[in-house]
Amino acid sequence: xxxxxxxxxAGLLIGAVYGLMCVGLGLIFGVMRVINFAHGDFMMLGMYxxxxxxxxxxxxxxxxxxxxxxxxxxxxxxxLAVFGYFVHRTLISHVSGTRTASLEGxxxxxxxxxxxGIALILQNGGLIVFGSVLASIRTPLSSSxxxxxxxxxxxxxxxxxRSIDAIVSLAIMVxxxxxxxxxxxxxxxxxxxxxxxxxxYMGIDVDRAHRTAFALGCGITAIAGGxxxxxxxxxxFVGLEYVIVMYAGVxxxxxxxxxxxxxxxxxxxxxxxxxxLILPTQLQNAAIFAVFLLIIFFRPQGFFGRMVERx
Amino acid sequence: MxxxxxxxAGYSAKPVLNDVSICVGAGQFVAIVGxxxxxxxxxxxxxxxxVKPSGGAITFDxxxxxxxxxxxxxxxxIAHVPEGRQVFPSLTVMENLEMGAMTESGRxxxxxxxxxxxxxxxxxxxxxxQFAGTMSGGQQQMLAIGRxxxxxxxxxxxxxxxxxxxxxxxxxxxxxxxxxxRQSGLTMLLVEQRVAEALESADRGYVLEAGHVVLxxxxxxxxxxxxxxxAYLGM
Numbered sequence: 366x367x368x369x370x371x372x373x374x375a376g377l378l379i380g381a382v383y384g385l386m387c388v389g390l391g392l393i394f395g396v397m398r399v400i401n402f403a404h405g406d407f408m409m410l411g412m413y414x415x416x417x418x419x420x421x422x423x424x425x426x427x428x429x430x431x432x433x434x435x436x437x438x439x440x441x442x443x444x445l446a447v448f449g450y451f452v453h454r455t456l457i458s459h460v461s462g463t464r465t466a467s468l469e470g471x472x473x474x475x476x477x478x479x480x481x482g483i484a485l486i487l488q489n490g491g492l493i494v495f496g497s498v499l500a501s502i503r504t505p506l507s508s509s510x511x512x513x514x515x516x517x518x519x520x521x522x523x524x525x526x527r528s529i530d531a532i533v534s535l536a537i538m539v540x541x542x543x544x545x546x547x548x549x550x551x552x553x554x555x556x557x558x559x560x561x562x563x564x565x566y567m568g569i570d571v572d573r574a575h576r577t578a579f580a581l582g583c584g585i586t587a588i589a590g591g592x593x594x595x596x597x598x599x600x601x602f603v604g605l606e607y608v609i610v611m612y613a614g615v616x617x618x619x620x621x622x623x624x625x626x627x628x629x630x631x632x633x634x635x636x637x638x639x640x641x642l643i644l645p646t647q648l649q650n651a652a653i654f655a656v657f658l659l660i661i662f663f664r665p666q667g668f669f670g671r672m673v674e675r676x
Numbered sequence: 677m678x679x680x681x682x683x684x685a686g687y688s689a690k691p692v693l694n695d696v697s698i699c700v701g702a703g704q705f706v707a708i709v710g711x712x713x714x715x716x717x718x719x720x721x722x723x724x725x726x727v728k729p730s731g732g733a734i735t736f737d738x739x740x741x742x743x744x745x746x747x748x749x750x751x752x753x754i755a756h757v758p759e760g761r762q763v764f765p766s767l768t769v770m771e772n773l774e775m776g777a778m779t780e781s782g783r784x785x786x787x788x789x790x791x792x793x794x795x796x797x798x799x800x801x802x803x804x805x806q807f808a809g810t811m812s813g814g815q816q817q818m819l820a821i822g823r824x825x826x827x828x829x830x831x832x833x834x835x836x837x838x839x840x841x842x843x844x845x846x847x848x849x850x851x852x853x854x855x856x857x858r859q860s861g862l863t864m865l866l867v868e869q870r871v872a873e874a875l876e877s878a879d880r881g882y883v884l885e886a887g888h889v890v891l892x893x894x895x896x897x898x899x900x901x902x903x904x905x906x907a908y909l910g911m
Contacts, residue, residue, distance in 0.1 A: 434862065463746075551773075556775045557766040566724055566758060568750030568778045568827070 367519045371612060372638045374513075374521050375498055380634025381531035381590045384627035386607065387614030389586030391626025395616055396558040396578035398471070399461050402480040404586060404611060405604025407445060410588025411452035412603065413491070414595040415441040416500055423663075434504045438591030442584040449583025451574045456483065462572045463561070482605070491492060491601030499598040502606055509596055531591040537588060542582075545623060553577055558621070586611075613657050620671025632656075677702045677863055678723075678831055683732030685722045691730070694716040694887040700831065705857055705860060705864045707878035709871045709908065714884040716867040717759050720835050724756045725749055727749045751779045753830030754904060759867075762819040765809025769800055772819055775824030785828045793822040794857050814845035817883050820902070821853070825862075838873075846870065872909035875899050885907075 388406045401407075418424050428436045437501035458464065460479055465472030506525035513518035545551040557564040557574035564571050590607075593599075614633050618625025633653055640652030660666075677701040686692040700706045708716055720757065721727040722785040723734060725746025734741040740754060750756075762771050764903070773793065776784050792799035797818045803811065808819055817837055824832050838846035850870075854877050858865055868874035875881050881898045883891040891901060898904050 506805040542783050548739075552771050552774060553778065555767055555771075556764045556900060559766050560762050562726055563762040563764065564757040564775070565726065565757060566762075567775045567823070568747055569775070570745075 368519075369639075369644060370492075370519065370521050371648060372642050373635070374523060375527070376635035376638030377631075378523065378527040378531040379632075380631035380640060381534040381538075381612060382527075382630075383610065383634040384630035385534040386586050386589035386593070387611050387618065387630035387633075388541065389582040389589060390611045391582075391615045391618060391621075391623050391629075392578050392585065393582035395621045395623050395626075396623075397459065397461055397552050398558075399476050400480065401472070401475065401582075402608065403481075403484040403487060403604075404582075405606070405608030406484045406491070407449065407583045407604075408586045408590035408607055409491060409599065409601060410448065410487060411441045411445045411583075411597045412502075413550040414444050415591035415594060416502055417443075419502055419510040430505055434502045434528045434591075434595055435533065437502070437590055438485040438595075440532070441591050443588035445631065446584030450576060450580040451474070452483065453541040453579040453584075457579060458572055458576065462575050463565070464572075467626055486580055488602050488604065497600060497602055499600050500594075501541040502594045504593065504595055524596070526595045530595060533592060534589065537585065539576065541585065542624060550577065559648075611652070613653065617657060617667050619658055619667030622667070622669035625667060625669030632660075632668075634640040677704075677737055677866065679733075679735045680719075680723070680822075680886070681724065681735075683719070683729055683734065685718060685727050685729040685732075687718075689893075692887050693729075696732070696884070696887070696889055698720035698879045698882055698889065698892075699867050700863060701900055702830075703861055703863055704880060705862045705866070705878045707866045707868060707874040707881045708884055709868055709874050710884035712869070715887040716884055717835055719884070720756060720758070720833055720867060723833065741838075747868070751828060753781070753821060753828075754845050755827050755829035755832050757820045757823035757824040757832065757834045757837065758846075758887055759835040761813070761816040762821050763808040763811075763823065764824065766807060767813075768805050769819055769825060772823050773800070773826045776823035779827045786826075789826050789828060792860075793825050796859075797822050803809075806839065808907050814849065816861055817841060817845075817849055821849070821856075823857070830863060834862045834864065836867055836869060838868065838870050847873075853877075871904070875904075875909075 367544045386408065393399060393401050393568055415438045418432055418440050422438040426431045456479060460472045460475035504526055505574065508527065510522040510524050511528065512520050512522055545555065552567045554574050554577065556567065557569055557571045610633055614629035615626045618629030636653050636656045637649050640649055644652055680696060680698040683696045684691060685692055696719060710716055717728055722729050722911060729742065735826055736752060736754065743751065744752065745824050764775060773790065799815055799818055800822050803815065821837065836848050850873050866874055866878065875895060875898055876893055880894050883904065891898065891904065
């Protein structure tokens with residue numbers, strides 16, 4: 366029982382960060398319908414950006430070892446958002462949005478090749494610039510825990526760094542859902558996702574909406590990456606490990622549902638941690654995809670997916 | 677207000693519009709009628725900028741419209757109520773109306789507009805928190821019209837508001853449009869296959885066939901024309 370609760374807690378904590386990571390990709394897919402294979406590598410850049418902001422750009426000296434990493438991670442978000450903005454402007458916009466709306470397949474083939482190419486450049490460029498040595502954003506909080514309890518003779522230990530990671534993820538998630546549901550920008554993003562042509566009739570610049578979504582998606586995933594990096598070491602090819610999880614989360618949540626992507630990521634975090642109760646750790650990822658296939662078998666549209674195609 | 681001169685447009689190699697000239701004066705209600713595939717919807721899409729013309733000119737309110745990027749055209753005062761309604765299905769009725777009011781004038785007049793829209797189309801008020809995708813075709817059409825009105829347009833372009841609707845629902849929507857026009861004096865450009873109704877209420881009309889304007893004139897001339905009576909009015 367204690368082991369179960371411990372795994373559940375760990376799953377919820379890591380699930381919140383996975384959820385945030387998936388939301389970044391879900392936002393891009395939901396608004397633009399672009400399959401971004403490079404998203405894991407944008408996350409890798411976010412991890413390194415947070416790392417260098419912390420160690421080399423003075424954040425460590427200014428905020429110390431406990432708060433510093435989180436400041437650096439939050440700063441990496443806007444940095445990657447700006448990077449994403451320019452990647453969209455210079456590359457992605459040529460094969461998506463209104464330019465390809467009238468083409469067969471809406472430019473999906475070109476999008477696949479382009480984002481795959483960006484992924485390769487970021488991975489190998491990262492190898493040249495950052496080297497192949499494992500890096501991590503170290504904080505003393507990563508190796509200490511809060512004890513919950515004892516309740517009914519049981520105690521649960523919550524890793525401090527992971528707990529803060531989860532809280533930061535939830536806070537950003539709340540802010541994002543407010544942005545999407547309440548603000549003019551958020552509503553116009555959803556309108557552009559629903560029907561780009563009609564959105565243009567309303568005076569919404571669909572390409573600009575796409576750029577906003579792409580920048581936001583990159584920034585959000587960069588923050589999630591930085592948060593993961595407080596517990597997991599990373600390297601220039603780390604994106605490959607996560608991009609599959611991201612897609613699984615987005616599909617589980619329901620393609621196109623932004624909030625759904627969060628719950629998809631949460632499910633994956635929970636399954637990953639709970640599976641350690643009955644399976645050896647090496648099979649964590651196998652467990653994720655076994656559950657993934659099961660859910661997709663019974664609910665092919667995902668948790669929040671709509672069966673109706675968009676008009 | 678809207679002047680289309682010798683416009684030609686089409687999709688890649690397939691020309692759809694040929695030398696089309698149409699003129700809509702301020703305050704006028706102009707109908708464009710014609711059979712399926714005549715190019716009526718393409719004409720509207722060209723005005724909105726979704727289809728690029730291969731020749732000709734469009735001026736709106738003194739602006740060279742073809743030089744204005746498509747999303748900016750709504751801000752000049754053109755509201756396009758598209759064929760097949762095209763409401764935003766995952767947005768609520770109220771959010772759909774807010775999207776209509778993305779323009780500066782729409783934001784400025786939001787309160788007054790929304791009251792008038794709810795008065796003209798009360799079903800939108802009843803269902804304002806419902807997702808647009810879950811409404812019936814007729815309700816979605818009313819939402820599409822309300823969404824167009826929410827921008828405080830100078831010109832309301834309606835592309836087959838009766839399409840796919842039960843005759844009684846289509847009649848009701850027509851009656852609402854005429855009432856809206858009577859009360860607001862809005863300039864309207866209507867594309868319709870229900871030729872009799874369209875010509876009856878419009879000031880002027882154009883008959884578009886296979887991408888050409890084959891006939892134009894005011895309401896009485898068109899309805900008296902032999903070809904129109906035979907081909908469209910069944911007389």
